[in-house]
Amino acid sequence: MATGRTHRPATRSRGIPEATVARLPLYLRALTGLSERSVPTVSSEELAAAAGVNSAKLRKDFSYLGSYGTRGVGYDVEYLVYQISRELGLTQDWPVVIVGIGNLGAALANYGGFASRGFRVAALIDADPAMAGKQVAGIAVQHSDGLEKIISDNGVSIGVITTPPSVAQQVCDRLVAAGVTSILNFAPTVLTVPDGVDVRKVDLSIELQILAFHEQRKAGEEAAAGDGVVPTAVTRDDTTDQGPDGDVPAVMPA
Amino acid sequence: MATGRTHRPATRSRGIPEATVARLPLYLRALTGLSERSVPTVSSEELAAAAGVNSAKLRKDFSYLGSYGTRGVGYDVEYLVYQISRELGLTQDWPVVIVGIGNLGAALANYGGFASRGFRVAALIDADPAMAGKQVAGIAVQHSDGLEKIISDNGVSIGVITTPPSVAQQVCDRLVAAGVTSILNFAPTVLTVPDGVDVRKVDLSIELQILAFHEQRKAGEEAAAGDGVVPTAVTRDDTTDQGPDGDVPAVMPA
DNA sequence: TCATGTGAACCCGTTCACAGCT
DNA sequence: AGCTGTGAACGGGTTCACATGA
Numbered sequence: 001m002a003t004g005r006t007h008r009p010a011t012r013s014r015g016i017p018e019a020t021v022a023r024l025p026l027y028l029r030a031l032t033g034l035s036e037r038s039v040p041t042v043s044s045e046e047l048a049a050a051a052g053v054n055s056a057k058l059r060k061d062f063s064y065l066g067s068y069g070t071r072g073v074g075y076d077v078e079y080l081v082y083q084i085s086r087e088l089g090l091t092q093d094w095p096v097v098i099v100g101i102g103n104l105g106a107a108l109a110n111y112g113g114f115a116s117r118g119f120r121v122a123a124l125i126d127a128d129p130a131m132a133g134k135q136v137a138g139i140a141v142q143h144s145d146g147l148e149k150i151i152s153d154n155g156v157s158i159g160v161i162t163t164p165p166s167v168a169q170q171v172c173d174r175l176v177a178a179g180v181t182s183i184l185n186f187a188p189t190v191l192t193v194p195d196g197v198d199v200r201k202v203d204l205s206i207e208l209q210i211l212a213f214h215e216q217r218k219a220g221e222e223a224a225a226g227d228g229v230v231p232t233a234v235t236r237d238d239t240t241d242q243g244p245d246g247d248v249p250a251v252m253p254a
Numbered sequence: 255m256a257t258g259r260t261h262r263p264a265t266r267s268r269g270i271p272e273a274t275v276a277r278l279p280l281y282l283r284a285l286t287g288l289s290e291r292s293v294p295t296v297s298s299e300e301l302a303a304a305a306g307v308n309s310a311k312l313r314k315d316f317s318y319l320g321s322y323g324t325r326g327v328g329y330d331v332e333y334l335v336y337q338i339s340r341e342l343g344l345t346q347d348w349p350v351v352i353v354g355i356g357n358l359g360a361a362l363a364n365y366g367g368f369a370s371r372g373f374r375v376a377a378l379i380d381a382d383p384a385m386a387g388k389q390v391a392g393i394a395v396q397h398s399d400g401l402e403k404i405i406s407d408n409g410v411s412i413g414v415i416t417t418p419p420s421v422a423q424q425v426c427d428r429l430v431a432a433g434v435t436s437i438l439n440f441a442p443t444v445l446t447v448p449d450g451v452d453v454r455k456v457d458l459s460i461e462l463q464i465l466a467f468h469e470q471r472k473a474g475e476e477a478a479a480g481d482g483v484v485p486t487a488v489t490r491d492d493t494t495d496q497g498p499d500g501d502v503p504a505v506m507p508a
Numbered sequence: 509t510c511a512t513g514t515g516a517a518c519c520c521g522t523t524c525a526c527a528g529c530t
Numbered sequence: 531a532g533c534t535g536t537g538a539a540c541g542g543g544t545t546c547a548c549a550t551g552a
Contacts, residue, residue, distance in 0.1 A: 010313040029442065043511065048434040055511095056545055063422040063513055071512045072552050088463050089470030096462070100548060103361035110357050113442055113459040118466065157469055158462070162333035173342070181472060184458075188283065188367055190306035198468050200461050204438075205367040207454050208350070209279040209342050212372065214452050215411055216343030218435060273521060297533065310523060311532095316536055325534045326528045 016087075019059040020097035028084045034077050043074040085117075085119065095154045097121035097180075099171050100163030101131055101141050104186055108160060122154040127167070144171075148229045151178035158182045165189040172199075270341075270410035275313045280305045281312065282338045288331050297328040330464075339371075348407045351434075353425050354417030355385055355395050357439055362414060363391035376408040381421070405432035412436045419443040426453075 030050035033093060046060075048055040062068060062075070068083055069075045085091055096114075098105050100125050109115070109124055124141045126132070132143040142150060150156070159180040163171050168187035175183060176197055185191055185201045194198055284304035288296060298316075302309040322337055323329045339345055350368075352359050352496070355378050363378055370395070378395045380386070386397040394444060396404060402409070413434040417425050422441035427436060430451055439445055439455045447453055 017543070021467050022460070022464055023465070025443070025457075025460040028463075028508070029459075030444075045511085047499060050444070052380070052446075056547095057543090059512065060514080060544080067513070070552065071550070072510045074511070087467070089466040090463065092470075094462075094466055094469070103357070103364050107357035111458060114462075116491065117385060117463065119462055158465055182469045184461050184465060190280075190304070191285075192306075193496045194471070196466055200465060202456055202458070202461060203279075204362060204365060205283075205371065206270065206276070206279040207438050208348075208368075208373055209282075209344065210276055211412055211438060211452055211454060212343040212348055213275050213278070213341070215436045216349070217547080218450070219520050271521070299533085308523080310525095310545045311521090313534065313538080314522080321535070323534050327530070328533070 016064045016107060018062055023051070023053060023057075023061055024084050024088055025094070026053070027061070028081065028088070028090075028186045031077055031081045031084070035081055039077055040075045041076055047075065059170040065183075086176045088117040092118060094119050094158055095156045096120065096160060097123045097125055097147075097150060097154075097156050097175075098160045098162060099144070099147070099175070100161060100187075101126040101136055102162065102164075105160075105162035106136050108162060108186075109139065119158075122156055123150045125150065140194075147174055151175065156180060158184070159187070160184045161187045161191075258357045270318045274318055277305070277311075277315055278338050278342055280307070281315070282342070282344075285331055285335045285338070289335055293331055295328045295330055298323070301329065311461075344372040346372060348373050350374065350412045350414060351377045351379055351401075351404060351408075351410050351429075352414045352416060353379045353398065353401070353429070354415060354441075354505055355380040355390055356416065356418075359414075359416035360390050362416060363393065373412075376410055377404045379404065381417075400430055402432040405429065407432060410434060412438070414438045414440070415445075416440045429491060454472065 013239045018065055027047065030047055031042075032045075033050065042050075044055040044059045047082060048058040051058065059069075065083060065087055068080055088172060096119050098108055100120060101109070105126070107126065111120055114121060120139070121139060124136055124139050125144050125147055126141050129143060131141045151159075154160050157180055159175040159182070161168050161171055161175075161183060165187045168185065168189045169191060172185070172191045172193065176193055182198045183191065183193070183200070184200055186203075188203055191199050193199075274405060280392050281301065285296075286302055287304065288301075294306075298309040298313045302312040305312065313323075316334075318363065319337060319341055322334055329457045336345075352371050352375060354364070359378065359380070363375055368375060375391070375393060378390055379395050379401055380395050381398045383397060385395045388395045391484055405413075411434055413429040413436070415422050415425055415429075415437060419441045422439065422443045423445060425448065426439070430447055436452045437445065437447065439453055439456070440457075442457055442459055445453050445455075
């Protein structure tokens with residue numbers, strides 16, 4: 001496979017740190033809430049609280065986008081919603097295909113948060129002939145035979161894999177060959193993709209295991225410390241949320 | 255907040271970095287696969303490839319657990335499976351409750367990867383009276399009125415929230431009050447919890463937005479790079495050339 | 509005066525390269 | 531010889547603290 005050089009051009013201007021990118025959706029959601037309540041401006045402190053991060057981090061994040069705030073005042077909510085949306089590419093339409101319409105696939109198809117932002121479910125695809133034609137979330141499921149045509153006809157560049165792990169890699173290969181360059185993988189498998197293709201994974205089992213690790217440690221410390229709520233290490237402080245895998249966007253090379 | 259002193263007491267023994275913990279499940283999965291194929295030993299190189307990380311990182315990760323390998327040979331698969339399982343706390347049983355049995359909740363209840371490791375679905379809980387009694391994944395759904403009793407009767411310390419975002423915080427509060435100290439949140443909301451409670455979130459919408467960001471950037475670079483006789487693998491779709499605001503000059507507000 | 513924007517210090521995680529053991 | 535285990539260099543991200551400017 002011609003491993004074309006991705007040519008990372010050290011774009012200092014558009015060089016937004018990955019960690020910042022991962023938080024932009026969080027800010028956007030908080031801002032959308034404020035917007036719906038017609039709040040005109042927010043301070044970094046308020047917005048940070050709503051998004052569950054600290055204000056210094058938020059200001060630093062925004063500084064990568066530009067100087068969108070007003071000193072002594074704060075940020076204009078509507079303006080910021082627009083800027084972040086544009087930065088994330090949500091001002092355009094992203095047709096998405098979901099492959100593997102089992103319980104999870106159906107759940108995602110029905111998920112409202114999809115369409116609310118620029119994403120549109122262009123097609124639901126399943127390998128089971130019995131599924132073909134069935135309506136899920138108001139969309140007819142199509143057989144996987146036509147996967148390639150569906151991708152190209154709809155200009156799909158983002159694919160969601162919700163198949164059993166045994167076929168995830170094959171599905172991934174076909175998606176990539178058909179032109180998909182971003183994949184969201186729910187199957188518990190390590191996907192191998194060519195350079196230039198982004199893969200992000202969501203793995204329930206891994207999340208639970210991480211929780212179990214901390215849970216076990218709590219129990220151990222509890223016993224050792226006798227009683228009393230001793231938070232200690234484990235969680236940072238406020239808002240202990242953490243993305244899937246810390247950060248690492250899982251941009252896997254071939 | 256209350257954590258006045260971080261006091262990292264040189265806990266060399268149990269001081270496993272968070273990033274390492276997040277990868278242990280990955281190693282465990284790869285090892286389980288090898289175990290099933292009766293492979294006796296693996297080198298860091300092989301195992302790393304199977305887990306999708308590089309070997310230096312893997313060795314460093316394992317070094318935090320102890321010296322479980324044999325120089326010149328590699329790691330004993332079975333032994334490592336046991337050690338990692340133990341470290342993650344998977345040698346014990348973790349009863350889990352799922353709150354919110356919609357599409358997603360049902361999907362998770364049916365998810366096999368659950369029981370395969372130490373996790374057991376102790377109860378399915380929903381606020382809809384019409385759901386009560388219905389069987390999902392062979393388990394009868396219970397009404398949320400009994401949430402507290404269910405938690406304590408089963409000694410549940412891990413809860414999964416798959417409710418609509420509007421009620422996620424309330425559900426979270428009740429879970430925590432009832433004794434749950436680890437929460438896996440699928441609702442697109444920032445949960446606020448007391449110190450000592452772990453929250454991990456899984457957010458489809460955020461993942462897609464991150465992918466969209468990179469996707470947009472790919473399209474932008476493609477256009478900027480002129481034609482590019484060296485297409486990065488598959489980036490040959492001409493569909494994404496609508497970059498109207500590829501890089502709009504920052505328009506300052508007032 | 510107030511909150512943003514940012515250099516600098518700091519911390520964590522990754523990578524390198526080789527010492528150490530089998 | 532071969533592969534693990536790890537000190538040290540490196541780099542990205544977070545936090546601090548204050549200069550900057552409305």
